[in-house]
Amino acid sequence: MTDFVLPIAGEETERCDAARNRRLLLDAAKELVATIGADAVTMDGLAARAGVGKGTVFRRFGSRSGLMQALLDHTEKELQQAFLFGPPPLGPGADPIDRLVAFGRARLDLVEVQGEVMRAAENSPELRYSAPAHMVNYTHVLTLLRTAGVEGDLELLAYGLLTPLEATLVLHQFRDLGMTMGRLADGWEDLVRRATR
Protein backbone atom coordinates (compact mmCIF):
# COMPACT_ATOMS: atom_id res chain seq x y z
CA MET A 1 0.00 0.00 0.00
CA THR A 2 1.29 3.46 -0.84
CA ASP A 3 -0.12 6.75 0.35
CA PHE A 4 -1.87 8.91 -2.20
CA VAL A 5 0.28 11.86 -3.13
CA LEU A 6 -1.54 15.14 -3.60
CA PRO A 7 -0.07 17.06 -6.52
CA ILE A 8 1.56 20.30 -5.47
CA ALA A 9 0.28 23.36 -7.29
CA GLY A 10 3.30 23.95 -9.52
CA GLU A 11 3.43 20.31 -10.56
CA GLU A 12 -0.23 20.32 -11.57
CA THR A 13 0.21 23.43 -13.67
CA GLU A 14 3.18 21.82 -15.37
CA ARG A 15 1.10 18.73 -16.19
CA CYS A 16 -1.72 20.88 -17.51
CA ASP A 17 0.73 22.81 -19.68
CA ALA A 18 2.15 19.57 -21.03
CA ALA A 19 -1.30 18.25 -21.86
CA ARG A 20 -2.30 21.53 -23.50
CA ASN A 21 0.90 21.69 -25.53
CA ARG A 22 0.40 18.14 -26.66
CA ARG A 23 -3.14 18.90 -27.77
CA LEU A 24 -2.01 22.06 -29.59
CA LEU A 25 0.64 20.04 -31.44
CA LEU A 26 -1.90 17.35 -32.36
CA ASP A 27 -4.41 19.94 -33.59
CA ALA A 28 -1.67 21.50 -35.73
CA ALA A 29 -0.74 18.03 -37.05
CA LYS A 30 -4.39 17.31 -37.88
CA GLU A 31 -4.67 20.55 -39.86
CA LEU A 32 -1.42 19.76 -41.69
CA VAL A 33 -2.62 16.27 -42.61
CA ALA A 34 -5.94 17.67 -43.85
CA THR A 35 -4.14 20.35 -45.90
CA ILE A 36 -1.12 18.60 -47.43
CA GLY A 37 -1.82 14.88 -46.79
CA ALA A 38 -0.29 12.57 -44.18
CA ASP A 39 2.57 11.48 -46.46
CA ALA A 40 3.87 15.06 -46.71
CA VAL A 41 3.85 15.80 -42.97
CA THR A 42 7.34 16.02 -41.43
CA MET A 43 8.51 16.70 -37.88
CA ASP A 44 10.14 19.93 -39.17
CA GLY A 45 6.93 21.01 -40.85
CA LEU A 46 4.90 20.40 -37.71
CA ALA A 47 7.39 22.33 -35.56
CA ALA A 48 7.23 25.29 -37.98
CA ARG A 49 3.43 25.19 -38.12
CA ALA A 50 3.06 25.03 -34.34
CA GLY A 51 5.77 27.64 -33.75
CA VAL A 52 7.91 25.40 -31.53
CA GLY A 53 11.39 23.94 -31.85
CA LYS A 54 11.92 20.65 -33.64
CA GLY A 55 13.32 19.22 -30.39
CA THR A 56 9.96 19.78 -28.67
CA VAL A 57 8.17 17.75 -31.35
CA PHE A 58 10.67 14.90 -31.10
CA ARG A 59 10.59 14.97 -27.28
CA ARG A 60 6.80 14.76 -27.35
CA PHE A 61 6.33 12.02 -29.98
CA GLY A 62 9.68 10.27 -30.34
CA SER A 63 9.49 9.82 -34.10
CA ARG A 64 7.34 10.57 -37.13
CA SER A 65 5.54 7.26 -36.74
CA GLY A 66 5.00 8.03 -33.03
CA LEU A 67 3.41 11.34 -34.07
CA MET A 68 1.15 9.61 -36.59
CA GLN A 69 0.06 7.06 -33.99
CA ALA A 70 -0.67 9.82 -31.45
CA LEU A 71 -2.63 11.72 -34.08
CA LEU A 72 -4.72 8.67 -34.93
CA ASP A 73 -5.42 8.02 -31.21
CA HIS A 74 -6.43 11.67 -30.85
CA THR A 75 -8.92 11.65 -33.74
CA GLU A 76 -10.29 8.19 -32.82
CA LYS A 77 -10.98 9.53 -29.33
CA GLU A 78 -12.71 12.62 -30.74
CA LEU A 79 -14.98 10.35 -32.81
CA GLN A 80 -15.66 8.14 -29.77
CA GLN A 81 -16.63 11.21 -27.72
CA ALA A 82 -18.98 12.25 -30.52
CA PHE A 83 -20.79 8.91 -30.86
CA LEU A 84 -20.93 8.20 -27.13
CA PHE A 85 -21.78 11.66 -25.75
CA GLY A 86 -22.31 14.08 -28.66
CA PRO A 87 -25.51 15.29 -30.31
CA PRO A 88 -27.71 13.02 -32.49
CA PRO A 89 -27.80 11.47 -35.03
CA LEU A 90 -24.24 10.30 -34.18
CA GLY A 91 -24.76 10.54 -30.41
CA PRO A 92 -27.54 9.25 -28.15
CA GLY A 93 -31.15 10.22 -28.84
CA ALA A 94 -31.60 9.19 -32.47
CA ASP A 95 -32.90 5.89 -33.88
CA PRO A 96 -30.14 3.27 -33.44
CA ILE A 97 -29.94 2.45 -37.17
CA ASP A 98 -29.72 6.18 -38.00
CA ARG A 99 -26.92 6.41 -35.41
CA LEU A 100 -25.19 3.46 -37.09
CA VAL A 101 -25.43 5.16 -40.50
CA ALA A 102 -24.04 8.40 -39.01
CA PHE A 103 -21.18 6.41 -37.45
CA GLY A 104 -20.21 4.89 -40.82
CA ARG A 105 -20.33 8.29 -42.51
CA ALA A 106 -18.15 9.81 -39.77
CA ARG A 107 -15.60 7.00 -40.13
CA LEU A 108 -15.47 7.47 -43.89
CA ASP A 109 -14.82 11.21 -43.34
CA LEU A 110 -11.94 10.21 -41.08
CA VAL A 111 -10.50 7.88 -43.75
CA GLU A 112 -10.67 10.64 -46.34
CA VAL A 113 -8.36 12.82 -44.20
CA GLN A 114 -6.19 10.31 -42.30
CA GLY A 115 -6.50 7.23 -44.47
CA GLU A 116 -2.76 6.56 -44.84
CA VAL A 117 -2.18 6.56 -41.10
CA MET A 118 -5.18 4.28 -40.55
CA ARG A 119 -4.08 1.97 -43.34
CA ALA A 120 -0.60 1.63 -41.86
CA ALA A 121 -2.19 0.63 -38.54
CA GLU A 122 -4.41 -1.94 -40.29
CA ASN A 123 -1.55 -3.64 -42.04
CA SER A 124 -0.17 -5.06 -38.83
CA PRO A 125 -2.17 -8.31 -38.54
CA GLU A 126 -1.42 -8.67 -34.83
CA LEU A 127 -2.75 -5.23 -33.93
CA ARG A 128 -5.53 -4.81 -36.43
CA TYR A 129 -8.40 -6.28 -34.45
CA SER A 130 -6.96 -6.00 -30.96
CA ALA A 131 -6.36 -2.22 -31.07
CA PRO A 132 -8.44 -0.40 -28.41
CA ALA A 133 -10.04 1.83 -31.07
CA HIS A 134 -11.24 -1.24 -32.96
CA MET A 135 -12.76 -2.71 -29.80
CA VAL A 136 -14.63 0.52 -29.00
CA ASN A 137 -16.02 0.74 -32.56
CA TYR A 138 -17.02 -2.93 -32.54
CA THR A 139 -18.80 -2.61 -29.18
CA HIS A 140 -20.61 0.51 -30.37
CA VAL A 141 -21.89 -1.17 -33.56
CA LEU A 142 -22.92 -4.31 -31.66
CA THR A 143 -24.80 -2.24 -29.05
CA LEU A 144 -26.67 -0.31 -31.75
CA LEU A 145 -27.67 -3.55 -33.53
CA ARG A 146 -28.97 -4.99 -30.23
CA THR A 147 -30.81 -1.78 -29.33
CA ALA A 148 -32.46 -1.77 -32.76
CA GLY A 149 -33.78 -5.29 -32.09
CA VAL A 150 -32.03 -6.80 -35.13
CA GLU A 151 -32.11 -10.61 -34.99
CA GLY A 152 -29.38 -13.11 -35.84
CA ASP A 153 -25.66 -13.51 -35.06
CA LEU A 154 -25.08 -9.84 -34.25
CA GLU A 155 -21.40 -10.26 -33.37
CA LEU A 156 -20.67 -11.51 -36.88
CA LEU A 157 -22.96 -8.90 -38.41
CA ALA A 158 -21.03 -6.17 -36.56
CA TYR A 159 -17.78 -7.44 -38.16
CA GLY A 160 -19.51 -7.68 -41.53
CA LEU A 161 -20.56 -4.03 -41.33
CA LEU A 162 -17.24 -2.72 -39.96
CA THR A 163 -14.89 -4.36 -42.48
CA PRO A 164 -16.10 -2.37 -45.52
CA LEU A 165 -15.13 0.80 -43.60
CA GLU A 166 -11.47 -0.22 -43.28
CA ALA A 167 -9.03 2.34 -44.64
CA THR A 168 -7.15 -0.11 -46.90
CA LEU A 169 -10.32 -0.90 -48.86
CA VAL A 170 -11.76 2.62 -48.78
CA LEU A 171 -8.52 4.21 -50.04
CA HIS A 172 -8.40 1.65 -52.88
CA GLN A 173 -12.00 2.43 -53.88
CA PHE A 174 -11.53 6.19 -53.54
CA ARG A 175 -8.09 6.62 -55.12
CA ASP A 176 -7.51 3.64 -57.41
CA LEU A 177 -11.09 3.10 -58.59
CA GLY A 178 -12.19 6.74 -58.48
CA MET A 179 -15.36 6.08 -56.44
CA THR A 180 -16.47 9.26 -54.62
CA MET A 181 -16.68 9.30 -50.82
CA GLY A 182 -20.38 10.16 -51.19
CA ARG A 183 -20.95 6.98 -53.20
CA LEU A 184 -19.06 4.90 -50.60
CA ALA A 185 -21.14 6.42 -47.79
CA ASP A 186 -24.43 5.78 -49.65
CA GLY A 187 -23.33 2.21 -50.44
CA TRP A 188 -22.49 1.55 -46.81
CA GLU A 189 -25.82 2.98 -45.66
CA ASP A 190 -27.56 0.72 -48.19
CA LEU A 191 -25.72 -2.35 -46.82
CA VAL A 192 -26.72 -1.40 -43.24
CA ARG A 193 -30.39 -0.85 -44.14
CA ARG A 194 -30.57 -4.16 -46.04
CA ALA A 195 -28.80 -6.13 -43.31
CA THR A 196 -30.92 -4.72 -40.49
CA ARG A 197 -34.43 -4.45 -41.96
Added chain:
Amino acid sequence: MTDFVLPIAGEETERCDAARNRRLLLDAAKELVATIGADAVTMDGLAARAGVGKGTVFRRFGSRSGLMQALLDHTEKELQQAFLFGPPPLGPGADPIDRLVAFGRARLDLVEVQGEVMRAAENSPELRYSAPAHMVNYTHVLTLLRTAGVEGDLELLAYGLLTPLEATLVLHQFRDLGMTMGRLADGWEDLVRRATR
Protein backbone atom coordinates in the same frame (compact mmCIF):
# COMPACT_ATOMS: atom_id res chain seq x y z
CA MET B 1 6.19 -11.81 -87.79
CA THR B 2 7.82 -14.97 -86.53
CA ASP B 3 7.10 -18.48 -87.70
CA PHE B 4 5.41 -20.79 -85.27
CA VAL B 5 7.88 -23.28 -83.90
CA LEU B 6 6.58 -26.80 -83.47
CA PRO B 7 7.95 -28.30 -80.28
CA ILE B 8 10.19 -31.28 -80.90
CA ALA B 9 9.16 -34.42 -79.10
CA GLY B 10 11.88 -34.42 -76.45
CA GLU B 11 11.33 -30.79 -75.59
CA GLU B 12 7.62 -31.28 -75.11
CA THR B 13 8.19 -34.25 -72.81
CA GLU B 14 10.64 -32.18 -70.79
CA ARG B 15 8.09 -29.38 -70.42
CA CYS B 16 5.38 -31.84 -69.43
CA ASP B 17 7.74 -33.37 -66.88
CA ALA B 18 8.51 -29.93 -65.45
CA ALA B 19 4.83 -29.06 -65.21
CA ARG B 20 4.03 -32.44 -63.63
CA ASN B 21 6.88 -32.14 -61.13
CA ARG B 22 5.77 -28.66 -60.21
CA ARG B 23 2.23 -29.89 -59.63
CA LEU B 24 3.48 -32.85 -57.56
CA LEU B 25 5.54 -30.48 -55.40
CA LEU B 26 2.57 -28.13 -54.95
CA ASP B 27 0.26 -31.02 -54.02
CA ALA B 28 2.84 -32.19 -51.46
CA ALA B 29 3.12 -28.63 -50.12
CA LYS B 30 -0.67 -28.40 -49.86
CA GLU B 31 -0.82 -31.62 -47.84
CA LEU B 32 1.99 -30.42 -45.59
CA VAL B 33 0.24 -27.10 -44.93
CA ALA B 34 -3.01 -28.93 -44.14
CA THR B 35 -1.20 -31.33 -41.80
CA ILE B 36 1.31 -29.21 -39.89
CA GLY B 37 0.23 -25.63 -40.73
CA ALA B 38 1.82 -23.14 -43.13
CA ASP B 39 4.14 -21.68 -40.49
CA ALA B 40 5.86 -25.05 -39.97
CA VAL B 41 6.48 -25.80 -43.66
CA THR B 42 10.15 -25.57 -44.68
CA MET B 43 11.91 -26.11 -48.00
CA ASP B 44 13.73 -29.09 -46.42
CA GLY B 45 10.48 -30.58 -45.19
CA LEU B 46 8.85 -30.25 -48.59
CA ALA B 47 11.86 -31.86 -50.32
CA ALA B 48 11.71 -34.80 -47.87
CA ARG B 49 7.96 -35.17 -48.28
CA ALA B 50 8.13 -35.09 -52.09
CA GLY B 51 11.20 -37.34 -52.21
CA VAL B 52 13.35 -34.86 -54.16
CA GLY B 53 16.52 -32.96 -53.36
CA LYS B 54 16.35 -29.61 -51.60
CA GLY B 55 18.04 -28.03 -54.65
CA THR B 56 15.06 -29.03 -56.81
CA VAL B 57 12.66 -27.23 -54.48
CA PHE B 58 14.77 -24.09 -54.45
CA ARG B 59 15.26 -24.20 -58.24
CA ARG B 60 11.51 -24.47 -58.72
CA PHE B 61 10.31 -21.78 -56.26
CA GLY B 62 13.34 -19.62 -55.45
CA SER B 63 12.52 -19.19 -51.75
CA ARG B 64 10.09 -20.20 -49.06
CA SER B 65 7.96 -17.14 -49.78
CA GLY B 66 8.08 -18.00 -53.50
CA LEU B 67 6.78 -21.47 -52.64
CA MET B 68 3.97 -20.05 -50.51
CA GLN B 69 2.98 -17.65 -53.28
CA ALA B 70 2.97 -20.49 -55.85
CA LEU B 71 0.88 -22.63 -53.48
CA LEU B 72 -1.67 -19.85 -53.01
CA ASP B 73 -1.88 -19.29 -56.80
CA HIS B 74 -2.38 -23.04 -57.25
CA THR B 75 -5.26 -23.32 -54.76
CA GLU B 76 -6.88 -20.06 -55.91
CA LYS B 77 -6.89 -21.46 -59.46
CA GLU B 78 -8.43 -24.73 -58.26
CA LEU B 79 -11.22 -22.76 -56.58
CA GLN B 80 -11.70 -20.63 -59.72
CA GLN B 81 -12.01 -23.77 -61.86
CA ALA B 82 -14.60 -25.10 -59.41
CA PHE B 83 -16.82 -22.01 -59.38
CA LEU B 84 -16.49 -21.29 -63.11
CA PHE B 85 -16.71 -24.82 -64.55
CA GLY B 86 -17.38 -27.31 -61.72
CA PRO B 87 -20.63 -28.92 -60.54
CA PRO B 88 -23.37 -26.94 -58.73
CA PRO B 89 -24.01 -25.40 -56.26
CA LEU B 90 -20.54 -23.81 -56.59
CA GLY B 91 -20.46 -24.09 -60.38
CA PRO B 92 -23.01 -23.13 -63.06
CA GLY B 93 -26.54 -24.53 -62.89
CA ALA B 94 -27.63 -23.59 -59.37
CA ASP B 95 -29.52 -20.49 -58.21
CA PRO B 96 -27.07 -17.52 -58.25
CA ILE B 97 -27.51 -16.72 -54.55
CA ASP B 98 -26.96 -20.41 -53.66
CA ARG B 99 -23.80 -20.27 -55.81
CA LEU B 100 -22.71 -17.15 -53.93
CA VAL B 101 -23.24 -18.89 -50.57
CA ALA B 102 -21.26 -21.93 -51.80
CA PHE B 103 -18.47 -19.61 -52.96
CA GLY B 104 -18.19 -18.01 -49.51
CA ARG B 105 -18.15 -21.40 -47.80
CA ALA B 106 -15.42 -22.64 -50.17
CA ARG B 107 -13.30 -19.55 -49.48
CA LEU B 108 -13.67 -20.02 -45.73
CA ASP B 109 -12.51 -23.65 -46.16
CA LEU B 110 -9.46 -22.29 -47.97
CA VAL B 111 -8.72 -19.83 -45.16
CA GLU B 112 -8.94 -22.61 -42.58
CA VAL B 113 -6.09 -24.47 -44.34
CA GLN B 114 -4.00 -21.71 -45.94
CA GLY B 115 -4.97 -18.70 -43.87
CA GLU B 116 -1.46 -17.59 -42.95
CA VAL B 117 -0.34 -17.50 -46.57
CA MET B 118 -3.45 -15.59 -47.58
CA ARG B 119 -3.06 -13.19 -44.67
CA ALA B 120 0.53 -12.42 -45.64
CA ALA B 121 -0.67 -11.59 -49.17
CA GLU B 122 -3.42 -9.32 -47.79
CA ASN B 123 -1.06 -7.30 -45.66
CA SER B 124 0.59 -5.71 -48.66
CA PRO B 125 -1.72 -2.73 -49.28
CA GLU B 126 -0.48 -2.24 -52.84
CA LEU B 127 -1.24 -5.81 -53.90
CA ARG B 128 -4.30 -6.59 -51.81
CA TYR B 129 -7.01 -5.45 -54.18
CA SER B 130 -5.04 -5.54 -57.44
CA ALA B 131 -4.03 -9.21 -57.20
CA PRO B 132 -5.46 -11.25 -60.12
CA ALA B 133 -7.15 -13.67 -57.69
CA HIS B 134 -8.98 -10.79 -56.02
CA MET B 135 -10.19 -9.48 -59.39
CA VAL B 136 -11.51 -12.92 -60.41
CA ASN B 137 -13.37 -13.32 -57.10
CA TYR B 138 -14.78 -9.80 -57.30
CA THR B 139 -16.01 -10.31 -60.89
CA HIS B 140 -17.58 -13.63 -59.92
CA VAL B 141 -19.51 -12.14 -56.98
CA LEU B 142 -20.62 -9.12 -59.04
CA THR B 143 -21.85 -11.39 -61.88
CA LEU B 144 -23.85 -13.56 -59.46
CA LEU B 145 -25.47 -10.47 -57.87
CA ARG B 146 -26.44 -9.18 -61.34
CA THR B 147 -27.73 -12.57 -62.47
CA ALA B 148 -29.86 -12.80 -59.32
CA GLY B 149 -31.47 -9.46 -60.20
CA VAL B 150 -30.37 -7.78 -56.96
CA GLU B 151 -30.89 -4.00 -57.14
CA GLY B 152 -28.63 -1.20 -55.91
CA ASP B 153 -24.92 -0.35 -56.15
CA LEU B 154 -23.79 -3.91 -56.84
CA GLU B 155 -20.08 -3.04 -57.18
CA LEU B 156 -20.03 -1.76 -53.60
CA LEU B 157 -22.20 -4.63 -52.41
CA ALA B 158 -19.70 -7.08 -53.93
CA TYR B 159 -16.91 -5.45 -51.89
CA GLY B 160 -19.12 -5.45 -48.81
CA LEU B 161 -19.68 -9.20 -49.13
CA LEU B 162 -16.07 -10.08 -49.99
CA THR B 163 -14.33 -8.20 -47.17
CA PRO B 164 -15.72 -10.36 -44.32
CA LEU B 165 -14.08 -13.36 -46.05
CA GLU B 166 -10.58 -11.89 -45.83
CA ALA B 167 -8.08 -14.16 -44.11
CA THR B 168 -6.85 -11.52 -41.63
CA LEU B 169 -10.34 -11.14 -40.15
CA VAL B 170 -11.33 -14.81 -40.40
CA LEU B 171 -8.13 -16.00 -38.67
CA HIS B 172 -8.74 -13.49 -35.88
CA GLN B 173 -12.33 -14.68 -35.40
CA PHE B 174 -11.36 -18.37 -35.63
CA ARG B 175 -8.16 -18.39 -33.56
CA ASP B 176 -8.29 -15.38 -31.24
CA LEU B 177 -12.04 -15.28 -30.59
CA GLY B 178 -12.67 -19.04 -30.83
CA MET B 179 -15.54 -18.76 -33.31
CA THR B 180 -16.00 -22.01 -35.27
CA MET B 181 -15.64 -22.05 -39.05
CA GLY B 182 -19.23 -23.36 -39.20
CA ARG B 183 -20.46 -20.29 -37.34
CA LEU B 184 -18.48 -17.97 -39.64
CA ALA B 185 -19.93 -19.71 -42.72
CA ASP B 186 -23.51 -19.47 -41.36
CA GLY B 187 -22.97 -15.81 -40.44
CA TRP B 188 -21.70 -15.01 -43.93
CA GLU B 189 -24.63 -16.82 -45.54
CA ASP B 190 -26.98 -14.82 -43.32
CA LEU B 191 -25.37 -11.54 -44.43
CA VAL B 192 -25.69 -12.57 -48.10
CA ARG B 193 -29.35 -13.56 -47.74
CA ARG B 194 -30.22 -10.31 -45.93
CA ALA B 195 -28.32 -8.13 -48.39
CA THR B 196 -29.82 -9.76 -51.48
CA ARG B 197 -33.44 -10.46 -50.53
